[in-house]
Amino acid sequence: MKIQAAVVDAPGMTPAIRQLRIDAPRPDEVLVRIHAAGICHTDMVLRDGHLPLTFPAVLGHEGAGIVEQVGAEVHGLFPGDRVVLSFRSCGTCPSCTDHAPAYCHQFVPLNFDGRRTDGSHKLFDDQQGVSGNVFGQSCFASHVLAYADNVIRVEADVPFHLLAPLGCGIQTGVGTVLEALKVRRGERIAILGAGGVGLAAVMAARIAQAGLIAVIDRHDTRQQLAKSVGATCTSANVGDLPGDFDHIIDTTGVIDLAATAAQKLAIRGTLALVGAYPPVESIAIGPAFLMSAGRRIIGVIEGSVEPKKFVPRLAQMVETGALPIDRLVQCYPFDQIVEAIADSESGRVVKPVLTF
Template sequence: MKITAAVVNGANEDYQLEELTLGELYSDEVVVKMVASGICQSDEGIRNGSSAVPPLPAVIGHEGAGIIEKVGSAVKDFKVGDQVVMAYHYCGTCPGCRTGQPSSCNQWAPLNLGGVRPDGSHIFFKADGTPVSNFFNQSSFATHTITSVNNLIKVEPEVDLRLVGPLGCGFLTGFGTVVNGLQPKTSSAIAVFGTGGVGLAALMAAKIEGCSTIIAVDIHDSRLETAKELGATHTINSRTENLAERIAEITDGLGVNYSVDTTGISSVMKASLDVLAIGGVSAPVAVAKESIEFNTFSDLALTNRKVIGVLMGGAVPQLAIPTMIQYYKEGKFPFDKLVKFYKFKDINQATADSNSGQTIKPILIIDEDYRKDEPLVFNK
């Protein structure tokens, strides 16, 4: 089957729209006709060469939404025509998966980052036979893709697929980090560092979970204004204000009970730990090369603080994504305020706008014929 995909052929090269061939469909897989895909900072890490996985050339993208076009012989719970959102892959049989924690799957890294199936086979091929790596076992920057049933979340026919792709990664990570990772107590205080898509999803989740003090920290006033609209009770521009003094002022000198860092910047990650109250918990979730240095006694043990790792929000996508959609319908999780739409051919512009901060969450519309009677406004 011939398809069109945005291929990254070399580190820090632009996406190239190319004709590829889909490989063999396995019995537990489906072919998905892509409708739309969000762009995530993890995609940018691969494109610009800061991430070494998967091997290039590759078709990346991992916030896809589309319609099932073909099903393998062993597929039981999905049929042709189903609308689906795609999230991460997991094996389904290891202890982590069996105990309801697929983000702790023993095979998570090779399944999602290896670029090939478990048997080493590829999904995409160039005209000359050159294999092309996949990503998250979905590679959503394509007109069609092959993926496993474990990647899929079925959504109702009335759900607009042009909007919901980012629920599969960025918004899932922010939402789940709060709901599943931190599990904040009602009336507690939380600080969210970085108000991009992940951070703002975490902020909205904190409001849903009943945090009474929600502090958004960023260096861009425009994003802090958005944070206020979405539920922040306080905002801090850490470039122009003293972060420690402001948080002490807001919390009567106690500090916050929880913090989330989405920046991946060493100094900011350390700050997200330093502002914790006694017994506080910090979750640094950015995909970044920078590290954090702290003293295990004075920074953690002496104050009973914790730093926790949370992958993909610690979420079961098949449960969390329908929940987020329901919260969206109820007006509690208005993630649509964070997105801008781009045509598939404008993927490089969408990436540039994301990198510059002009767009919080770009969404590529791959199938412009989907719901043509409900036209979108495209960013250019």
């Protein structure tokens, strides 16, 4: 079958929309027609060649759409289902069997390789194979081949452009607050960075009825946006954080900022590292400061959630208005993908979503 897809030919290049050929679904695969696709920071990391993805490649890992065809071994999904696509997990490793698929021992090959696990391609440009299995989807395309483990049926009456970002960015922010940190009523939380993940965390902190929700961001417009979705105080300077905090979430990936904020951890407080960190950096925090008061530093992937359970909950929160992510989303027609990515990288738009 012929499809339209945004192809990145080499690391660092901008995508160009071309016609490709997509394989027929194998018995474990699900053909989904994409209606909306969110743009996430990890797409830029992949585009720039920092992960083990081969090029040419089709990026995109926040897809939403309608199931068109289901392989013989896939159960519980049917043509016509409205679905959100999320990350892949193996289902059998120690993390997966302990309800922690975001820490799947096969996470890197399943989500970043770009080919099927047997090395075959799903997408073809003339005779050449194109990486088309990013997060088991590569949804900057009119159609994708996904899997039973990363396709989630959603019943909530929510439009596709608000469903798409639930599969990565929004579940990361909300999941970190509600699932990884389990923030409780009255607790004090600080969130570093008011991007899509940080602002989703603010909304979740409000749902959890946190007592104080502080947001650090250098841009005044983002501070205003944070206030409008639940932040109780904002500043450009981490030194202005008032008092100490039961929870601090770093979404910026700026190690010095996270380390400075960590000095504000309360007794038994936790710093959650959620950003994209350069692999060689280290964080300077005194071991006695941690040990003497039961403080912790944890890494969090995808909010530590089980998407099959959590994404339908998120969709309900959007439907009821508890999670007003329409404040963060701006839609672009698929053929404006270059502008959408530029607006994401410049910070002009919090969460660009491509529509098909």
